[in-house]
Every structure is written in C-alpha cells, then in structure tokens.
Amino acid sequence: MSEEIHNPFTLFSLPHSLPVDQQVLKKRYFELQRDSHPDQRKDSEAQSISSSLINKYYVELRKVSNAARYLLELHEVDVNSAQQDPEMLMEIMDLEERFSDGSAEDVLRDLDQKIFDNINILNTLIQSNKEQKIDQEKASKTWQKLRFIDQLKERYT
Amino acid sequence: MVLQIMEPGQAVNVDTAKKAKAVGIDLGTTHSLVAINDGEKTKILEINQSTIVPSIVALVEEEFEVGQAAKTLQKNGHKVVVSSVKRLMDPDMQQPSDALPVLDYLPYQPGEMARFKIGERLSNPIEISAEILKYLKKKTQEVLGEEVDQAVITVPAYFSERARGATRLAAKLAGWKVLRLISEPTAAAIQFGLNQQKQGLYLVFDLGGGTFDVSILNLENQVFQVVATGGDTLMGGDDVDQLIAADLKERYGLETIDKTEEKNLLAIAEDLKKQLSEVKTAEKNGHFQGQNRHFLIDFDHFSTLLRPFLSKIEHLLNQVLKSARLTKSDIKDCLLVGGSTRLKPVQNFLEKYFGKKPLTDLHPDHVVAEGAAIQARALTHGSASLLLDVIPLSLGLETMGGIVEKIIPRNSPIPAQVTQEFTTFQDNQTGMSIHVVQGEREMVADCRSLGKFSLKGIPPLPAGFAKIEVTFDVDADGLLTVSAQEKTTGAYQAIEVQPGHGLTTDEMEQMVFNGFQSAEVDMEARAKGHAWVKLQFVLKLCQKILQAKKEQPSGLADQKLQALVDEAAILTKEHGTTDMFREYANRLENYFKSDQD
Numbered sequence: 065m066s067e068e069i070h071n072p073f074t075l076f077s078l079p080h081s082l083p084v085d086q087q088v089l090k091k092r093y094f095e096l097q098r099d100s101h102p103d104q105r106k107d108s109e110a111q112s113i114s115s116s117l118i119n120k121y122y123v124e125l126r127k128v129s130n131a132a133r134y135l136l137e138l139h140e141v142d143v144n145s146a147q148q149d150p151e152m153l154m155e156i157m158d159l160e161e162r163f164s165d166g167s168a169e170d171v172l173r174d175l176d177q178k179i180f181d182n183i184n185i186l187n188t189l190i191q192s193n194k195e196q197k198i199d200q201e202k203a204s205k206t207w208q209k210l211r212f213i214d215q216l217k218e219r220y221t
Numbered sequence: 222m223v224l225q226i227m228e229p230g231q232a233v234n235v236d237t238a239k240k241a242k243a244v245g246i247d248l249g250t251t252h253s254l255v256a257i258n259d260g261e262k263t264k265i266l267e268i269n270q271s272t273i274v275p276s277i278v279a280l281v282e283e284e285f286e287v288g289q290a291a292k293t294l295q296k297n298g299h300k301v302v303v304s305s306v307k308r309l310m311d312p313d314m315q316q317p318s319d320a321l322p323v324l325d326y327l328p329y330q331p332g333e334m335a336r337f338k339i340g341e342r343l344s345n346p347i348e349i350s351a352e353i354l355k356y357l358k359k360k361t362q363e364v365l366g367e368e369v370d371q372a373v374i375t376v377p378a379y380f381s382e383r384a385r386g387a388t389r390l391a392a393k394l395a396g397w398k399v400l401r402l403i404s405e406p407t408a409a410a411i412q413f414g415l416n417q418q419k420q421g422l423y424l425v426f427d428l429g430g431g432t433f434d435v436s437i438l439n440l441e442n443q444v445f446q447v448v449a450t451g452g453d454t455l456m457g458g459d460d461v462d463q464l465i466a467a468d469l470k471e472r473y474g475l476e477t478i479d480k481t482e483e484k485n486l487l488a489i490a491e492d493l494k495k496q497l498s499e500v501k502t503a504e505k506n507g508h509f510q511g512q513n514r515h516f517l518i519d520f521d522h523f524s525t526l527l528r529p530f531l532s533k534i535e536h537l538l539n540q541v542l543k544s545a546r547l548t549k550s551d552i553k554d555c556l557l558v559g560g561s562t563r564l565k566p567v568q569n570f571l572e573k574y575f576g577k578k579p580l581t582d583l584h585p586d587h588v589v590a591e592g593a594a595i596q597a598r599a600l601t602h603g604s605a606s607l608l609l610d611v612i613p614l615s616l617g618l619e620t621m622g623g624i625v626e627k628i629i630p631r632n633s634p635i636p637a638q639v640t641q642e643f644t645t646f647q648d649n650q651t652g653m654s655i656h657v658v659q660g661e662r663e664m665v666a667d668c669r670s671l672g673k674f675s676l677k678g679i680p681p682l683p684a685g686f687a688k689i690e691v692t693f694d695v696d697a698d699g700l701l702t703v704s705a706q707e708k709t710t711g712a713y714q715a716i717e718v719q720p721g722h723g724l725t726t727d728e729m730e731q732m733v734f735n736g737f738q739s740a741e742v743d744m745e746a747r748a749k750g751h752a753w754v755k756l757q758f759v760l761k762l763c764q765k766i767l768q769a770k771k772e773q774p775s776g777l778a779d780q781k782l783q784a785l786v787d788e789a790a791i792l793t794k795e796h797g798t799t800d801m802f803r804e805y806a807n808r809l810e811n812y813f814k815s816d817q818d
Contacts, residue, residue, distance in 0.1 A: 114638075119633070
C-alpha cells in the first residue's frame with residue numbers, strides 16, 4: 065500500500081512506460097474511486113487510499129510530462145538536475161514564433177512528433193536502467209524538453 | 222461563506238446520515254420543486270395541486286406568504302413582494318437593480334449582501350430564501366405524512382463559494398440538514414443517465430429564468446464524471462423578457478413609463494415570449510400612459526432581438542469545450558434543461574452549433590429536482606452509481622503585490638488536497654497573512670475574497686528561510702478548509718482567525734441577523750487590510766528605488782520621494798485610516814510612475 069501511495073503507476077496498475085494509455089487510466093480511475101470516494105460509504109472502516117490522492121494522480125497522469133516525471137523519479141532521476149540547454153531554448157523560441165505566425169496546425173503536428181520522439185528516448189533510457197545506472201544528465205535534459213513542448217501544446221490548444 | 226478554519230491535525234467531524242427519508246430540492250430563480258426517490262421511482266411532490274412552487278415571497282401584516290399565494294398577491298398589485306432572490310445570493314455579483322426593477326434597495330457596497338426593504342422590514346436574500354425553504358419543508362411534511370429534514374439542494378454549477386454558503390445557511394435556518402449541494406446540470410445528467418442507461422460525453426445546457434450553466438459530463442457504467450463546467454449566474458430567460466420589453470418601449474414610444482408600468486410591460490414581454498414558442502406572430506393588449514395598446518411581435522424580429530444573447534451563449538459554450546480540451550464533435554448529445562430552453566431560437570441555435578438536434582426528451586422543469594432526489598437517496602442508502610464532481614472556480618491565495626497564486630484550478634476533480642510551500646519575504650518576519658480567493662483573474666482585486674487569516678509564531682529567520690505549508694482541502698461536498706503550518710521548527714502552529722471576518726457559519730448567521738452591522742465592519746476591515754498591504758508593497762518598492770539612487774555615483778538623493786516615504790511610513794495599521802493608506806499608496810505610485818518616464 066505504501067508503494068501505491070508514492071507510485072501512481074502501481075496505484076493505477078499501469079505498465080512502467082510512456083505514454084500512459086488514457087482509456088486504461090480512466091477505467092482504473094473509476095474503479096479506484098468506487099472504493100475510495102467518500103460517497104461510497106462502506107461499513108468497514110478500512111479506508112484504502114484517499115480519494116483526493118487518486119484525483120491528484122489521475123489529473124497528473126493525464127499530462128505526459130507529469131507522467132514522465134513520476135516515472136523518472138521512480139528510477140531516482142532528479143528531473144531538474146540538468147543545466148538548461150541553450151540549443152533547446154532556441155528550438156522553443158522558434159516554435160513559439162511559428163505559433164504566432166499562425167501556422168498552428170502544422171506546428172501542433174510537429175509538437176506531437178517531438179513529444180513522441182522524446183518519450184521514446186525516455187523509454188529507452190528507463191529500460192536500459194535494468195542493466196546499468198540511468199544516464200541522469202540525458203534523462204533530465206530530455207524531460208525538460210518534453211515539459212516545454214507539453215506546456216507549449218497546452219497553451220495553444 | 223463556507224470557509225472552515227481549523228487547527229491543523231484536528232479531525233473533521235463527519236455526520237453520518239441516518240437511513241431516513243431524504244428529498245431533492247430544485248431551488249430555482251423563478252420556481253422551486255421537491256422530489257423524492259424510493260430506490261426505484263422518482264416523483265415530484267404535488268404542492269397545492271402543482272408540482273411547481275413559485276419562488277416568490279410576500280409580506281402580509283408581518284407574516285410571510287410563499288409560493289402561489291405570493292404570486293397571486295403579486296399579480297393583484299400587492300407591493301411587498303420579493304422574487305428572483307436567487308440572483309442576489311452572491312454578494313459579489315452586482316446588478317440586482319436591473320434584475321428586480323421594483324424592489325426598494327438600500328445602497329450597498331460590492332461584496333456586501335444585498336439589503337432591501339420589504340414594507341417596514343429590512344430583509345436580505347438569505348432570509349427570503351430561508352422562507353421559501355421553510356415553506357417547502359412544511360409542505361413536504363404534509364404531502365409525505367412524516368417529517369423529512371434531509372435534502373440535496375441544487376445550485377447553478379457556476380455558483381461561487383459565497384453563494385453556496387448563503388444557500389446552505391438559508392437551508393439551515395429553514396431546518397433542513399443539507400446532505401449535499403449539487404449542480405443543476407449534474408442533477409439533470411444523473412436523472413438522464415440512470416433512466417436511460419446512456420454512455421459517453423454529454424453536454425448539459427441549462428438555461429433557467431435567471432441562470433445559465435453548461436456542464437460536460439462523461440457517463441460510464443453508472444459513473445457520472447463531471448468533466449468541465451461553466452456559465453453565467455446572471456443570465457437567463459429574464460434577460461429575454463428585458464430584451465423584448467426594451468424593444469416594445471422603443472417601437473411603441475413608451476420610453477417614459479414609470480416603475481409599475483415597467484413591471485406590467487415586462488409581464489407582457491414574458492407572455493409574448495411564451496407565445497412565440499408556439500406561434501409565428503404573438504400579440505397582446507396592454508394599457509399604458511392612459512392609452513390602450515396592441516403589441517405585436519413576429520418570430521423573425523424576435524430571433525434578431527436574441528442575436529446578442531445567443532452570441533453570448535456561443536462564447537460560453539466555446540469556453541467550456543476549450544477548458545475540457547474537447548471539440549463540438551466529441552459531444553454525443555446536448556441535453557436541454559431549464560424552462561428557457563423552450564425558446565425556439567435557442568434550440569435552433571444549438572442545432573446549428575452541434576450539427577444535430579438537441580435532446581428535448583427530458584422534462585425541462587422536473588429533471589433537476591428528480592436528479593437531486595436520486596442523489597439524496599444514494600447518499601442516505603448507498604448506491605451503485607457514483608458522482609465525480611469538480612470545483613467550478615479556481616481557488617487561490619493572495620501573494621505579494623495583490624497577485625493571485627492559483628492553488629486548485631477550476632474543473633479539478635474533488636475531493637482535492639493541495640499543499641504548497643511559501644516563505645517569508647522579510648528578515649525576522651514572524652507572521653503571515655493568508656488571504657483565500659476564488660476566481661479566474663490574475664489580480665486579487667478582480668477575484669472574490671473568501672476569507673483571511675493569519676499565521677503567527679514563525680521563528681525569526683532571514684527572508685526566504687521559513688517554510689510555510691499552506692494546504693487547501695476541498696471535500697466531496699465542495700467545502701474548503703485551509704490550514705497553514707510552519708515547518709522549520711518542526712512544530713505545528715495554530716491558526717488565528719482574524720476577528721471581524723465572518724468566516725464561520727455562526728459568525729455569518731450573526732452577520733446576517735444583526736442588522737448587517739458586522740457586515741459593514743467586515744467590509745471596512747477587509748478594505749482597510751487591502752489598502753494597508755498595498756501601501757506596504759509600494760513603500761518597499763520606493764525604499765528600494767531610494768537606496769539604488771543613493772548608491773549611484775552621481776547619487777543625488779531624491780528628497781521629494783524620501784519625504785513622501787517618510788510620511789507614509791509613519792502611518793500605522795492601527796491608527797491610519799483606509800483612505801490615508803490609499804492616498805499615500807496612490808501618491809507614491811504616481812510619483813514612481815512619473816519618475817520612470
């Protein structure tokens with residue numbers, strides 16, 4: 065139980081990889097709330113995990129960069145450890161500019177591709193972790209990039 | 222106001238509802254309904270041979286008359302009648318004088334509860350609402366033959382925390398034990414979903430007499446998940462009446478009619494509006510300024526009149542879809558709720574908007590009360606269905622400079638608990654004021670204040686070293702509890718509620734029934750607090766500027782600014798007045814601005 069409290073992937077019985085399957089997430093979310101929501105008062109006082117924690121994780125796992133952060137933290141990666149990459153900042157500024165130019169649909173497609181690419185890098189890093197220590201620097205950098213793109217996408221949709 | 226302040230670690234006392242009968246109440250702007258569910262069927266209670274009770278209260282010789290009796294009195298020209306009181310439940314929402322043109326209002330400040338004179342009596346919206354609820358309770362008992370005191374009451378989805386608090390208080394005064402306040406569109410969706418076993422994403426379009434709500438719900442295996450909600454608590458069918466009345470005035474040269482005639486014209490407008498759901502051309506006779514008039518309006522003209530109204534609706538629909546990250550095509554069906562959805566132009570608009578006819582098979586007047594009754598049954602007897610609700614408006618804290626830091630964004634699922642860490646901004650700061658606000662805007666001044674309290678006993682440390690954890694806890698009921706604790710000492714610190722701020726139900730009750738004196742003090746204290754914080758902020762800024770100027774090699778001390786700062790710094794929180802704080806803040810700010818140019 066204590067593992068579930070700290071590990072949303074275990075709590076929602078999700079495979080430890082990205083992206084999170086949103087249909088499975090929602091289904092499991094409903095199941096969990098059926099047990100934990102205060103309105104579903106059970107006579108036995110064995111209250112499992114708090115309803116608000118389930119809500120918190122549910123909201124976070126719906127956002128790919130948050131899900132990635134949880135997953136990396138489970139592999140002891142400090143996502144904020146890497147220095148900001150000037151190259152990445154240039155890329156972000158370029159994307160912002162393209163949005164303001166009005167070619168939103170093209171840029172969104174680009175963003176999705178970039179999210180996909182970065183997710184793949186993270187998945188590979190996580191899987192390699194079984195044999196060797198995870199590349200902190202690379203993982204953190206990739207995550208920061210993913211978060212920027214994720215936020216950008218949120219702002220423009 | 223539903224802000225509970227309590228000491229950290231103290232358990233919340235949860236009442237367990239007995240398996241007694243419980244009803245659902247649709248407490249509407251123009252009329253109210255009571256329904257009950259016995260586990261299988263839901264029925265609307267017939268009160269005085271009608272399912273609908275007008276939400277109207279009249280005062281007759283110091284006694285309140287409610288419902289049909291009050292409506293009849295109103296029709297017969299009785300002067301002391303109050304209607305549409307629901308529009309006044311949120312003290313921060315202004316424009317009541319438009320909503321109720323004939324009421325005798327006393328002047329009041331934004332943020333205060335409305336006050337009005339009915340006869341010789343001073344009254345307020347909560348008291349009137351309580352009279353309606355008292356009447357419903359009495360009638361429920363008569364119809365069911367036993368005392369029932371538990372209820373689920375519906376409120377507009379977009380009702381603020383303060384308006385919800387006012388509704389709860391009115392119910393408490395009427396002797397109801399409120400199991401839950403649920404949103405009107407949600408109640409409708411529960412009734413619809415359970416009865417028809419539907420699955421998928423539905424948009425509930427709820428246009429009542431005085432409120433407009435839109436909610437998107439995901440229905441899945443008896444789970445009712447509210448995805449997003451939005452609306453306008455001051456928009457409804459009454460506005461359509463106003464539009465028609467304004468048009469009649471213009472077309473028939475009635476710009477100068479008096480208040481009573483204005484009221485008659487509104488009644489004619491309402492009648493014409495209703496006719497236009499059935500016929501192409503509506504007509505009605507009336508007597509104005511000593512002349513008989515024959516009013517005519519056709520459907521096309523009516524549709525044109527409604528254009529601004531419909532574009533406002535379109536804007537809100539777009540907003541809600543956007544905040545749910547959905548598009549029109551994701552919506553399986555649009556469900557119509559509320560009497561004003563009978564308006565043909567509204568239905569036509571929705572058909573065009575979604576590309577398919579909205580579902581009209583729900584009873585627009587009954588469905589909300591029925592859904593509330595189902596939920597009342599579920600909360601008292603348990604149920605296979607589950608309602609997952611969201612908060613309609615963001616909750617946040619005031620930070621330096623009057624800027625809002627959102628702690629729980631709107632449309633977050635509840636229950637929700639969020640803890641955020643704050644720190645001190647001054648060396649050896651031992652106290653911190655925590656100001657809880659609700660709303661979507663960036664500045665505190667544009668949001669609604671829910672309450673303020675202060676955390677004391679922070680150990681003296683350099684600025685930025687203290688760790689203050691503020692926790693927002695919204696329970697399944699939508700009730701907010703805010704607590705704060707200081708972490709560096711490892712010990713919990715008690716929270717002190719500032720006197721004069723009506724934060725608890727008891728205090729609020731006092732506020733309401735002590736002739737509003739405490740409310741005035743409350744407002745003054747709040748305004749003073751605001752002015753003080755602002756002045757301190759501007760002062761700090763100016764002191765920094767002065768310091769920077771001194772350090773410049775060419776350093777000419779700015780004596781004029783220094784003098785102003787010195788003057789302002791003498792003012793103390795205790796002895797200064799709100800006006801003085803404001804005046805100095807403005808002067809410093811203006812000086813600062815002109816200095817920058």
